[in-house]
Amino acid sequence: MRGQSMTFRTLAAGLAAASAFAMIPQAATAQDKAEKAEKSAREITPQVQSRELSGTFGGQRIAYKATVGETILTGDDGKQEAVIVTTSYVKSPRDTSRPVFFIYNGGPGSGSVWLQMGAWGPKRVAIPSDARDDGAPPYPLLDNPDSLIDVADLVFIDPPGTGFSYLTDGTDPKKYYGLRQDAKAVAQVIRRWINDNGRWNSPKYLGGESYGTTRTAMVVDELEGGTFNDVGLNGLILVSTILDFAGREPTPGNEMAYILTLPNMAAAAFYHGKVQAPSVEAIAEEARQFAIGPYATALLKGQDLSAAERAAVRAELSRLTGLSEAYLDQAELRVTSERFYKELLRDRGLTIGRLDARYTGRDYDNAGETPDNDPSFYGIDAGYTAAINSWLRDSLGFETSREYQSIGREPGQHWDWSLGSGWGRNAYLNVAPFVGKAMRENAGLRLFNAQGWYDFATPFFGAEYSLNRVGIPQDRLTFRYYDAGHMMYVRDEDRVKLSADLRAFIRAR
Known part of the structure; x- marks a missing residue:
C-alpha cells in the first residue's frame, strides 16, 4: 500500500506539473493578446475629412476637393511619433498634369494659417487692409478669388508642434525640432502625399513664409540632395526670406x-x-x-x-x-x-x-x-486664429480637442539650430548654399522671392544679399516687391498683386 500510495502521489504530481506546463503557453497567449489590444487602443487612426466644393479663382469657376487629414510618422521601432495635419485643395476631377504647390509658414512654430487664410486658400479672413487693428469678432470669412487653385493644387502642411500637428506622448522633441529634423519630417510628409495621390510626375513647387523660407532651403536638400529617390522640383517660392541669419543679429562686432x-x-x-x-x-x-x-x-x-x-x-x-x-x-x-x-x-x-x-x-x-x-x-492675430478654427472645424469637419497653434512655443523651446553638415563650428548660420546647390543640380528649378518694403523681421536687403552670393544661378531668380510688410497679403492690393505674380511664375515653367 505504501508503494502504491507513493506511486500514485508521484503520478498525480507529474500530471499536475504537466497540466501547469501545458497552461503556460495559453496564459502567455492571452497576455500577448491583452498587450496587443492595449497597444492597438493606444495607436492613433489617422483622421481624414473631405468636402466637394467649388469657387471662382483667377477668374475661373473651379470644382475642387478640400481634404484635411492626418499623416502619422513612426520611428524605427514602429512607434507612432508625430501626427502631421495637411489641408489640400485639389481640382476636380483630378488632373495629374497640374502642378502641386506644397506650402507652410514659419516660426519655427507657426501654423500654415497665415498663408492659408490670408493669401492662397479658397477662403480668407477679412481684416483691415490699411494697417489698422483687426478689432473684435466676428471676422468675416470671404471667398478668395486670389487663391491659386486655378494654376495649382495646393497642399498646406503644419509641421510638428504647429497648427493641430503634434508629437505623441514619449516622443523626444529633439527628433523633430531642429533645422535638419524638421526638414526630414516635412520631406517625408511630401513624399507620402505624392505617393498616396499618384503625383510623382506632376510639376512641383515648394515654399513658405519667413522661417518657411529657411525650411524650404532645408527641405529641397532633403528632396533633391540625395542619390536615390529624389523628388524633382520646378520652383521654390519664398515669401519674406531669411536664409543668412547673421544679417539679422546685431551682436557687437x-x-x-x-x-x-x-x-x-x-x-x-x-x-x-x-x-x-x-x-x-x-x-x-x-x-x-x-x-x-x-x-x-x-x-x-x-x-x-x-x-x-x-x-x-x-x-x-x-x-x-x-x-x-x-x-x-x-x-x-x-x-x-x-x-x-x-x-x-x-x-x-x-x-x-x-x-x-x-x-x-x-x-x-x-x-x-x-x-x-x-x-x-x-493687430491681426485674433482674426486669423478665429478663421482657421472656423474653417477647419466647422466647414471641413475636422474633429479635435486640441488647440490650433498659430504660433506654437514648444518647437522654439527645443529647436536645434545646428546644420550638422560639417561646416566648421556652425557659428555662421546660412542655408542659402542649399538653394544654390539644388539650382545648380536641377537646370529646371527656378526661384521666386517676394518681399515687403516695410518688413523688419526679414529685411528685403538681407534677402537680396543672401541670394546673390556665389553659387546661386542669377538667371533663374525672380524678385517682386510689395507696399506692405512681412505678410504683404494683409493689404488687399498686394494680395492681388502677389497672386498675379505667382500665377505668371507658375505658368512660365
Whole structure:
C-alpha cells in the first residue's frame, strides 16, 4: 500500500506539473493578446475629412476637393511619433498634369494659417487692409478669388508642434525640432502625399513664409540632395526670406546687421513722412547704395574712422532714417531695429511695427528704449486664429480637442539650430548654399522671392544679399516687391498683386 500510495502521489504530481506546463503557453497567449489590444487602443487612426466644393479663382469657376487629414510618422521601432495635419485643395476631377504647390509658414512654430487664410486658400479672413487693428469678432470669412487653385493644387502642411500637428506622448522633441529634423519630417510628409495621390510626375513647387523660407532651403536638400529617390522640383517660392541669419543679429562686432537693415529704416521713415523721396523704391535704392558704400566702409573702419568721415556718414544716415544726428552719434552710428521702432515716431508718442512698419502702436509710456509689443502682430492675430478654427472645424469637419497653434512655443523651446553638415563650428548660420546647390543640380528649378518694403523681421536687403552670393544661378531668380510688410497679403492690393505674380511664375515653367 505504501508503494502504491507513493506511486500514485508521484503520478498525480507529474500530471499536475504537466497540466501547469501545458497552461503556460495559453496564459502567455492571452497576455500577448491583452498587450496587443492595449497597444492597438493606444495607436492613433489617422483622421481624414473631405468636402466637394467649388469657387471662382483667377477668374475661373473651379470644382475642387478640400481634404484635411492626418499623416502619422513612426520611428524605427514602429512607434507612432508625430501626427502631421495637411489641408489640400485639389481640382476636380483630378488632373495629374497640374502642378502641386506644397506650402507652410514659419516660426519655427507657426501654423500654415497665415498663408492659408490670408493669401492662397479658397477662403480668407477679412481684416483691415490699411494697417489698422483687426478689432473684435466676428471676422468675416470671404471667398478668395486670389487663391491659386486655378494654376495649382495646393497642399498646406503644419509641421510638428504647429497648427493641430503634434508629437505623441514619449516622443523626444529633439527628433523633430531642429533645422535638419524638421526638414526630414516635412520631406517625408511630401513624399507620402505624392505617393498616396499618384503625383510623382506632376510639376512641383515648394515654399513658405519667413522661417518657411529657411525650411524650404532645408527641405529641397532633403528632396533633391540625395542619390536615390529624389523628388524633382520646378520652383521654390519664398515669401519674406531669411536664409543668412547673421544679417539679422546685431551682436557687437557684426556690422552686417546694421548694413542690411538700413534700407528698411529708410523705407519706414519715408512711409511715415520722416524723409522725402519720389517713391519708396527710390529711397530704398538710395539707402542700398549708401549702405554697401560709405556706411559699410565707416562701420568696418571701427575706431579708425576719422572725425570728418564720421560727420559725413552721420549726416547722410540722418537724412535717410529721419533720426537726429545727436541720437545717431550716441548710438555710434549703429541703431538696432528695436530702438528704431521706438525712436522714429517718439515725437508723436507712437511706435512702429516689426512685421509691418506701417502699423503704429501706443506704449504704456513714451520713455522706453524699445516697444512694449509689436502692433503689426497684435493687430491681426485674433482674426486669423478665429478663421482657421472656423474653417477647419466647422466647414471641413475636422474633429479635435486640441488647440490650433498659430504660433506654437514648444518647437522654439527645443529647436536645434545646428546644420550638422560639417561646416566648421556652425557659428555662421546660412542655408542659402542649399538653394544654390539644388539650382545648380536641377537646370529646371527656378526661384521666386517676394518681399515687403516695410518688413523688419526679414529685411528685403538681407534677402537680396543672401541670394546673390556665389553659387546661386542669377538667371533663374525672380524678385517682386510689395507696399506692405512681412505678410504683404494683409493689404488687399498686394494680395492681388502677389497672386498675379505667382500665377505668371507658375505658368512660365
